[in-house]
Amino acid sequence: MPAPLSVRSDSDPLDAALEPLADAADDASDGEEKARSGIQSIEVGFRLLDVLTHEPRAMMLRDLAARAGMSPAKAHRYLVSFQRLGVVSQDPVSGRYELGGFALQMGLARLARVDGVKLARIALTALRDRLDTTVGIAVWGNQGPTVVHWMESSHPAKASLKLGDVMPLLSSATGLLFAAYLPRSKTQPLIERELADAQRFAYGNAPRTQDEVERALEQVREHGAARVEGMLLPTIHAFCMPVFDAVGQLALGLIALGHEGVFDIAWDGEIASALRACAHKLSYELGYSPEPR
Secondary structure: OOOOOOOOOOOOHHHHHHHHHHHHHHHHHHHHHHHHHHHHHHHHHHOOOOHHHOOOOOEEHHHHHHOOOHHHHHHHHHHHHHHHHEEEOOOOOOOOEEHHHHHHHHHHHHHHHHOHHHHHHHHHHHHHHOOOOOEEEEEEOOEEEEEEEOOOOOOOOOOOOOOOOOOOOOHHHEEEEEHHHOOOHHHHHHHHHHHOHHHHHHHOOOOHHHHHHHHHHHHHHHOOOEEOOOOOOOOEEEEEEEOOOOOOOEEEEEEEEEEEOOOOOOOHHHHHHHHHHHHHHHHHHHHOOOOOO
C-alpha cells in the first residue's frame, strides 16, 4: 500500500521549534504593554493620598472620596489597605483620615537625599538648550549671593561672571532676590554698605536710599522674582527666580541673562515663564508647598 500523505500535526517538530520564539514575542509584547499601562489600581488609590497631601486638615470619608473622584465604598477599601501599611491613619474619635507615619518617613527620606543644586543643574541644562540663553545658579555664601554654576548660550552674553563671584544686593537680579527673601538680619549690613558706597554699587536705576530699597524689594516679592535691565552690566538684562526648601526658606536662585534686543525681558515672556516653571518644579522637589498648613 502507498504510504499515507504526511499531514503536519500539533506536535510537528517545526512548530515545536518555533513555539518558544512565538511565546517570547508574546511575552515581550505583554511586557511592553504592562510597562506602558502600569498598575491602574495603584494610580487610582494614589488620588486619595494626593488629596490628603494638599488638604491642611484631616478629612471625613465622604469628603475625601468626593475630592478623589470615587465612591465612599471604593475609597474605604483603599484606605483600609493604606492604614495597614501606615500610609494613612484614622482618628478613632472623629473618624477623619490623615496621612500616617510611614508617609512622614517617606518624605523625610526624600528630603535627606535630595540635592537642590544637582537637581537645578540638570533642569537648567534642558532649559538652556531649549531657550539658548545663558543660565546659572546662585546660593547664599559667607559674603553674599554667590554664583555656583554657570552655562553659556550659543551666543555668550560676555557678562564677565565666573564661578564664585559674589553678586551685589542692590544692582543685580540675584542680589535683589536674596535681599527680598532672606532674613533682614543677614542682608541689612550688606545693604547699608552698598548704599554708603554708591559710587561703586549704584548702577543705572539701582536703589540709592533705604526707602528705594524697600520699594524695590517689595516689587520682587510681588512678582515672585527679580529682574534688572542693564543695571550691573550695561546692555545686559537678567531674571532671577527663587527656589524654596521644605520649610519655606530660599534655597537658591535660578539666573537667566542675555543682551538687550535678543533677551525677552517681559514678565510673561518665554524666558521668564520657563524659568519660573523650572523654579516651581524644583521647589516642589525640595518639599516646598505654598499652601498653608
